[in-house]
Amino acid sequence: MKLNEYRLTGSEEKFAELVWRNEPIGSGELVKLCEKEMNWKKSTTYTVLKKLCDKGIFRNENAVVSSIITREEYYANQSIRFVEDTFGGSLIKFLTAFISGKKLSKNQAEELKRLIDEYKEA
Numbered sequence: 873m874k875l876n877e878y879r880l881t882g883s884e885e886k887f888a889e890l891v892w893r894n895e896p897i898g899s900g901e902l903v904k905l906c907e908k909e910m911n912w913k914k915s916t917t918y919t920v921l922k923k924l925c926d927k928g929i930f931r932n933e934n935a936v937v938s939s940i941i942t943r944e945e946y947y948a949n950q951s952i953r954f955v956e957d958t959f960g961g962s963l964i965k966f967l968t969a970f971i972s973g974k975k976l977s978k979n980q981a982e983e984l985k986r987l988i989d990e991y992k993e994a
Contacts (some may be wrong), residue, residue: 878927880971886910887920892943899935916938 880888890905891897897905899921906912921937924930929941941961957964976984 878929878941878949880924880929880946882922883910884924887917888929888946889943890922891937892939896936896938899932900936902937 885912887906890909892903894902894905899918902921903914903917906917907914921930921932925932929946930939931936955961955963955966961970
């Protein structure tokens, strides 16, 4: 499964956030955290953990859970998928929709110019 194919449900995403904030975390400690934060039973925690390990997002080795995919990588790919699905992959259409009716500050405009220059094809 490619990174941009990951789709997490709302509860899976909340679970992933717990892991990302606390990793590396012992699986027993994760069970207690999920019980406290999400009111989950032990079996629910292990079911979701196994599912996300099978998807290649987390690993559970020697009862220690850590990420294979970082939070930043996950959300960057969700953003790419959103632009592809909603704007046909057009970054220009996305940016036009995003900033329509708004004014960019001088700093925001300079940062956009810097990013464009940094990623521009030679």
